Amino acid sequence: MHYYAVVCSQQSIYYAPLANVETEKMDALQNQILKLKEEKNAVILGHNYQRKEVQEISDFLGDSFGLSVQASKTEASVIVFCGVDFMAESAKILNPEKMVLHPNLKSKCPMAGMVDVKSLRELKAEHPGAPVVSYVNTSADVKAETDICCTSANAVKIVQSLPDEKIIFVPDTNLGLYIQRFVKDKEMIFWPGYCPTHMNIKKDDLVKLRTEHPGAEILVHPECTPEIIDYADYAFSTEGIIRHIQASAKNEFIIGTESNMLHRLRRESPGKVFYEVPNATCPNMREISLEDVRDSLTRIQYKIELPTDIIRKARVPLERMIKAGR
Ligand code: SF4
Numbered sequence: 230m231h232y233y234a235v236v237c238s239q240q241s242i243y244y245a246p247l248a249n250v251e252t253e254k255m256d257a258l259q260n261q262i263l264k265l266k267e268e269k270n271a272v273i274l275g276h277n278y279q280r281k282e283v284q285e286i287s288d289f290l291g292d293s294f295g296l297s298v299q300a301s302k303t304e305a306s307v308i309v310f311c312g313v314d315f316m317a318e319s320a321k322i323l324n325p326e327k328m329v330l331h332p333n334l335k336s337k338c339p340m341a342g343m344v345d346v347k348s349l350r351e352l353k354a355e356h357p358g359a360p361v362v363s364y365v366n367t368s369a370d371v372k373a374e375t376d377i378c379c380t381s382a383n384a385v386k387i388v389q390s391l392p393d394e395k396i397i398f399v400p401d402t403n404l405g406l407y408i409q410r411f412v413k414d415k416e417m418i419f420w421p422g423y424c425p426t427h428m429n430i431k432k433d434d435l436v437k438l439r440t441e442h443p444g445a446e447i448l449v450h451p452e453c454t455p456e457i458i459d460y461a462d463y464a465f466s467t468e469g470i471i472r473h474i475q476a477s478a479k480n481e482f483i484i485g486t487e488s489n490m491l492h493r494l495r496r497e498s499p500g501k502v503f504y505e506v507p508n509a510t511c512p513n514m515r516e517i518s519l520e521d522v523r524d525s526l527t528r529i530q531y532k533i534e535l536p537t538d539i540i541r542k543a544r545v546p547l548e549r550m551i552k553a554g555r
Pocket of ligand 1: 278337339366424426487511514
């Protein structure tokens with residue numbers, strides 16, 4: 230430990246490890262949030278990529294699919310969504326009568342921002358009759374132009390289930406290419422979107438980690454490039470990664486997805502060893518702090534508001550996605 234804070238008592242000045250001071254501050258904040266949550270009859274939904282301390286105060290942790298399901302059946306009056314913008318919007322679409330709070334409006338998914346309604350309508354006009362399958366990482370108004378949503382957990386199953394020969398898939402090309410490996414009988418029209426965080430996962434880093442840990446299995450997310458998916462042992466959604474690890478006889482894993490995911494893995498599989506891939510932290514997911522969650526509950530901010538007709542239209546593809554299951 231390298232840094233120390235000065236703490237004054239009545240008689241003397243002594244030095245305490247800063248880490249302990251930080252831990253105490255964090256504990257106090259977490260307790261304050263848990264109390265506020267009870268008072269407001271709120272539920273906190275946290276994505277697997279949230280900071281460790283935010284994961285710890287979440288009532289439900291999960292991937293986009295799991296959290297959408299939780300959002301659709303919660304009995305709480307207020308939903309505090311600790312994830313990026315489109316996730317909080319999805320919670321509002323599924324619960325229009327409830328208050329949905331997004332603790333930090335800067336927490337936006339850049340991939341979701343890569344597709345807009347005007348360009349999507351133009352693409353639809355070029356391919357009349359082709360249904361639009363939108364990754365759940367899209368804005369509410371793009372969902373309103375969509376036939377069915379999917380997450381990485383059920384994308385293959387959903388595209389396979391459609392009777393159409395041609396599918397428009399937005400916005401993640403890498404996920405689209407991953408689906409196409411399993412769905413050879415359909416033409417898929419891709420959008421040039423991508424996740425900057427998963428694009429940062431490089432083969433050289435995986436090769437190095439595999440050399441250092443030859444017994445470890447490499448698990449990656451389908452938002453990674455085809456080169457990374459080819460090199461890995463398996464590609465799964467984040468919940469798929471968790472389930473695979475829990476069922477596996479293996480003890481060591483190299484995790485090729487957003488690095489905050491490792492907190493959950495270490496907590497839920499304490500006997501196993503996990504290695505982090507460099508440069509895989511999503512700065513947008515990290516925006517939400519404990520202070521933001523506390524302020525969100527104290528000041529009732531920031532309320533997600535969406536036009537009624539967008540909610541009505543966007544709800545259809547989201548409910549189809551939930552009905553399809555994992
Ligand atoms: S990890 Fe990628 S897809 Fe997820 S929020 Fe960050 S940028 Fe968006």
